[in-house]
Amino acid sequence: MAREIETVCITTGPAEVGDYVTLNIGPIHPAMHGTLRVITRTDGETIISAEPEIGYLHRGVEKLGENLTYKQFLPLTDRLNYCSAICNNVAYEMAVEKALGIEVPKKAQLIRTIMMELARIADHEVLVGILGVDLGALTPFFYLIIQREEIYEIFEWHHGARLTNSMGAIGGVEADLPDRFHEKWPKMRDTIRKANDETDRLLTHNRIWMDRTIGVNAFCADDALNWGFTGPMLRACGVKRDLRKDEPYLLYDQFDFEVPTGKHGDVFDRYMIRMLEMEESIKIIDQAYAMYQEMPEDAPLMKKVPKIIKPPEGQIYHAIESPNGELGFFIKSDGTDKPYRIKIRPPCYMVYQAFGELVQGEMISDLIACLSSINVIAGELDR
Amino acid sequence: MSLKDRVTECLGTDLIELSEFRGDVCVEIPKDRVVEVMTKLKQEEGFDFLSDVFGVDNLDLYAAKAKKAKKKKKGEEEEEEPKKQGPPPPRFEVIYLLLSLSTNERLQVRVRVPEDDMDVPSVTGIWRSATWPEREAFDMYGFKFKGHPNLRRLLMWDEFEDHPLRKDYPLEGKGEERHLNYDTV
Numbered sequence: 109m110a111r112e113i114e115t116v117c118i119t120t121g122p123a124e125v126g127d128y129v130t131l132n133i134g135p136i137h138p139a140m141h142g143t144l145r146v147i148t149r150t151d152g153e154t155i156i157s158a159e160p161e162i163g164y165l166h167r168g169v170e171k172l173g174e175n176l177t178y179k180q181f182l183p184l185t186d187r188l189n190y191c192s193a194i195c196n197n198v199a200y201e202m203a204v205e206k207a208l209g210i211e212v213p214k215k216a217q218l219i220r221t222i223m224m225e226l227a228r229i230a231d232h233e234v235l236v237g238i239l240g241v242d243l244g245a246l247t248p249f250f251y252l253i254i255q256r257e258e259i260y261e262i263f264e265w266h267h268g269a270r271l272t273n274s275m276g277a278i279g280g281v282e283a284d285l286p287d288r289f290h291e292k293w294p295k296m297r298d299t300i301r302k303a304n305d306e307t308d309r310l311l312t313h314n315r316i317w318m319d320r321t322i323g324v325n326a327f328c329a330d331d332a333l334n335w336g337f338t339g340p341m342l343r344a345c346g347v348k349r350d351l352r353k354d355e356p357y358l359l360y361d362q363f364d365f366e367v368p369t370g371k372h373g374d375v376f377d378r379y380m381i382r383m384l385e386m387e388e389s390i391k392i393i394d395q396a397y398a399m400y401q402e403m404p405e406d407a408p409l410m411k412k413v414p415k416i417i418k419p420p421e422g423q424i425y426h427a428i429e430s431p432n433g434e435l436g437f438f439i440k441s442d443g444t445d446k447p448y449r450i451k452i453r454p455p456c457y458m459v460y461q462a463f464g465e466l467v468q469g470e471m472i473s474d475l476i477a478c479l480s481s482i483n484v485i486a487g488e489l490d491r
Numbered sequence: 492m493s494l495k496d497r498v499t500e501c502l503g504t505d506l507i508e509l510s511e512f513r514g515d516v517c518v519e520i521p522k523d524r525v526v527e528v529m530t531k532l533k534q535e536e537g538f539d540f541l542s543d544v545f546g547v548d549n550l551d552l553y554a555a556k557a558k559k560a561k562k563k564k565k566g567e568e569e570e571e572e573p574k575k576q577g578p579p580p581p582r583f584e585v586i587y588l589l590l591s592l593s594t595n596e597r598l599q600v601r602v603r604v605p606e607d608d609m610d611v612p613s614v615t616g617i618w619r620s621a622t623w624p625e626r627e628a629f630d631m632y633g634f635k636f637k638g639h640p641n642l643r644r645l646l647m648w649d650e651f652e653d654h655p656l657r658k659d660y661p662l663e664g665k666g667e668e669r670h671l672n673y674d675t676v
Binding site: 162163166168170171172175206207209333334335336349354355422423424425427434436438440442444448449451453457458460461462490491 | 512513515517539540541542543545547548551552555586588592595597599618619620622623644645646647648655656662
């Protein structure tokens with residue numbers, strides 16, 4: 109019996125639940141984003157209850173961090189949210205810099221801003237593209253993924269890697285913006301806008317798209333705050349909260365940009381927020397790039413830090429606004445060259461714990477839409 | 492009024508220790524008063540958002556400190572007075588990261604948990620966002636959160652017996668293997 113169940117992944121529930129069917133979705137399933145498993149009890153196609161199970165990609169990053177030096181831990185942060193690895197890198201670097209009590213040079217801050225916003229655009233493009241694919245709209249995916257590839261090209265010029273970037277170092281960034289960036293960016297800005305425009309025209313007012321997304325998984329703001337939502341998921345519920353505005357880091361307090369908010373917290377609002385945020389990111393990059401061009405060419409990129417980093421004894425928490433929400437690093441230092449305790453606060457972890465409540469009473473196919481719109485990244489969820 | 496003063500005033504006798512490092516304020520409160528203090532902080536001080544809950548194991552920290560103290564004693568002969576041999580400090584800590592959405596202030600709340608009494612009151616009744624973090628803290632350190640609706644392992648599998656983030660658990664594991672069991676749903 110067990111063998112049979114394993115092959116079809118469908119089991120009938122215990123006798124007392126009556127006619128409900130227990131359906132295992134994942135951990136290996138083409139529609140699941142990574143190794144996620146949701147155990148659902150369904151009545152026909154309606155979900156009575158859903159319980160996510162995680163841990164299939166648990167690598168013990170926090171345990172490893174306790175046994176690596178501060179510099180050695182940096183490449184591991186790439187493997188958290190691999191759609192926007194740069195944001196993880198910078199978040200970690202900034203947490204260590206806070207523990208050390210140093211401030212990086214302005215030019216390095218601008219380069220970090222530019223790269224992080226590019227990563228944000230790439231992340232949102234993947235999300236919107238995949239959301240379309242999961243709901244049966246394949247075309248926008250291609251428009252968007254081409255733009256993502258262009259962004260990855262810039263990353264490759266700058267620090268030699270596309271996905272697992274390991275950008276920068278504790279104390280600044282290792283390299284100036286590549287020469288080719290100066291020609292590429294004005295052109296790329298237009299192509300990104302064009303691709304977004306194209307996607308917008310294909311999806312936003314599309315009848316099928318509207319039917320599949322409007323009102324699906326609507327969530328109210330109070331519940332969202334209670335469950336610890338941050339980032340686009342919280343803004344879709346109508347709460348105007350963005351760490352770039354509320355707790356400014358780097359030079360974000362000098363840039364002029366809007367924080368788009370939704371109203372209903374449904375899949376459509378989450379999609380729209382991401383579309384609007386990409387435009388805001390382009391605006392931020394433009395302003396940061398203008399400031400960058402005013403800087404002298406020989407301005408320092410690195411703050412002098414000791415070869416072996418030993419923050420003084422103490423504990424700090426530093427959070428930034430990653431594409432998914434509040435990404436925080438808690439570091440407890442005991443004065444040695446290795447962090448005593450390192451805790452990552454992944455944004456999608458908090459959202460995904462409410463998944464059962466989000467999809468209750470919806471259809472199985474809406475579960476997939478919900479999962480895509482949350483942007484659950486297994487690497488960051490399981491650490 | 493600064494955050495430190497406000498928190499000191501709000502907590503009153505519940506405050507055991509207040510420390511600050513790089514602008515991050517951390518307060519220590521007694522273990523059995525967690526729910527009352529958190530409710531007070533939420534309602535009176537506006538810390539309405541729980542960012543994270545996690546544990547810390549201080550085993551190595553104390554061991555390193557004891558070693559250091561021993562070394563010092565040897566070097567300086569018997570100039571220092573011998574320290575009083577009190578009971579050892581509790582091994583574990585649970586740290587709550589609170590955030591006030593209106594003032595954007597962050598506060599770390601620390602609870603010390605001794606090894607022989609791992610019960611900690613759960614804050615899931617105040618913030619539902621503590622659901623998975625508390626499960627993870629149980630998984631990784633073995634805290635028993637009293638009042639948690641579903642205190643099962645989260646990242647490790649159910650049959651796993653150890654608590655991997657404890658400092659005495661080896662980095663390469665103890666050779667446990669997981670067998671997926673689709674029968675138990």
